Amino acid sequence: MIERYTRKEFKELWSDLRKFQLWLKVELAVCRAWHKKGKIPLTALTEIEKRTKVDEKTIERINYYERIYKHDVLAFVSAISEQIPEYSHYFHMGLTSSDVVDTALALQIKEALSLILQTVEKILQKLKELALREKKTLMMGRTHGVHAEPMTLGLKFLSWYEEMKRNKERLLRALENISYGKLSGAVGTYSNLDPEVERLALEELGLKVEPVSTQIVPRDRHAEVMWALAQTATSLERFATEIRHLQRTEVGELQEPFKEGQRGSSAMPHKKNPIHAERICGLARLIRSYLITSLENVVLWHERDISHSSAERIILPDATTALDYILNLFLEILDGLVIDRERMKENINLSFGLYASSKILVMLMEKGVPRDQAYEMVQRCAMKSWNEKIPFYISLTEDEKVSQYLTPDEIKKAIDPWSFLQHLENIYSRVFQNNL
Incomplete structure (x- = not known):
């Protein structure tokens, strides 16, 4: 990833230095396991642990060998083996x-x-x-x-x-x-x-x-x-x-x-x-x-x-x-x-209260108006409100058919934005399970 989008922790994590350090960590864990199985003497293990390391000089040697081998793991093994020449036969033993x-x-x-x-x-x-x-x-x-x-x-x-x-x-x-x-x-x-x-x-x-x-x-x-x-x-x-x-x-x-000194356009x-x-x-x-x-x-x-x-x-x-x-x-x-x-x-007020159309539709249906008929009534009032840029409340209360079923007070309550949020607490309780 380019520097612009890389934080320090991840730059270090994915660096060659960190990679080779982890490779060495794995190799040393295997050496210790072989020691427990009796294949590597304690004196050899002690020297391997003490002398092997990965630093910038080690990486230079790895890069040198890789140019020859065209194989990064073999290059790594050779570079580390230089640090423990008399014990190199124990390093990377049996591994691929x-x-x-x-x-x-x-x-x-x-x-x-x-x-x-x-x-x-x-x-x-x-x-x-x-x-x-x-x-x-x-x-x-x-x-x-x-x-x-x-x-x-x-x-x-x-x-x-x-x-x-x-x-x-x-x-x-x-x-x-x-x-x-x-x-x-x-x-x-x-x-x-x-x-x-x-x-x-x-x-x-x-x-x-x-x-x-x-x-x-x-x-x-x-x-x-x-x-x-x-x-x-x-x-x-x-x-x-x-x-x-x-x-x-x-x-x-x-x-x-937008912070002080920030600029948005050239x-x-x-x-x-x-x-x-x-x-x-x-x-x-x-x-x-x-x-x-x-x-x-x-x-x-x-x-x-x-x-x-x-x-x-x-x-x-x-x-x-x-x-x-x-x-x-x-x-x-x-x-x-x-x-x-x-x-x-x-x-919220830009649409003249038209957001209440679904609630008015349901209220008419609850009054016994067939759904298609109720839909046509509400849509007619909604289009009038939108085209004439008048409050939905007015187009509803002035409509003769709607007025047969809904009072102005009922319409006013339906248009109240909070009437849509009566179950707000229920949603929150589901998420936080009453443990806020």
Whole structure:
């Protein structure tokens, strides 16, 4: 991922330094397991643990060998072996490259998901706060971008909160599902290894044993991670798109934060654009595109090749880094979100009370008017109100047929925006289960 959209934690996590450090961590865990099995003497293990390291000089040696070998794991093994020449025959003993790469990759993905989940938790707390604070902030609910019926801003945030809860569950499942390693050799048969060595090493690393591995850990696990990342990014795009719509000049109900000194346009000094929400939308599309590649990585020749490897070197760092970035960007938007409550009230009145058409329709049906006839009556009054730009209340009370069934007081109560929200508390109690 480019520097512009990379936070420090993820730059470090997906660096070559961190990758090779994790490779060494896996190798040392295997050495300790071999020691427990009596294959590596304590004196040798002690020296291996003390002398092996990965720093910038080590990476230079790895790069040197890779230019010759065209194989990064062999280059890594050779570079580390230089640090322990008399004990190098114990290093990488019985392992195949993917034993190290896949096991270390699981550790990297676990760390990435853990960092992402920390931010998700902050977003959940902020959305809960906003949902409760704006619980009774009236605004117009829209369908197809057109006025529908009144709702509250709190309900909008409550919807986002619930969706982010589901994303948290998806990410947690992905974290659980990726927490597997394999140290089982070239085709997963332990031809030069001992299953007990695998169990001991993975236990030390905090991973579970892949029940049936091939040369690699099966890639459906990684595809599930990518699905959770893509779905979370898609949710953020949904929220950001709504903020963008509500920031439009003609709506003007929400506005993402605009800090002192910030500029919105090179040509128009008055501009305050929803650039952060738009950036979230753009990067969400990128993350979703990686899901296709991740699914295609599941299919390998004879269940074991590395056609997935080149793609994963891009999509896993990029997707996790981009999601981390837009999660934090969304949190920044929420923290500084500008809410124009007066504009929300003004916008409710733009459609002359026509939002009450469904309630008037039901009231007429309850009075015994056949549905089609009731629909025609309400629609006629609604069109009159819209075309003549008069309150819906007036067109209803002046209509002879409607007046036969509904009194002016009944109509007035139906048009009251709060009459649509009598079950607001019920919705909130379902979400928070009476534990606010």
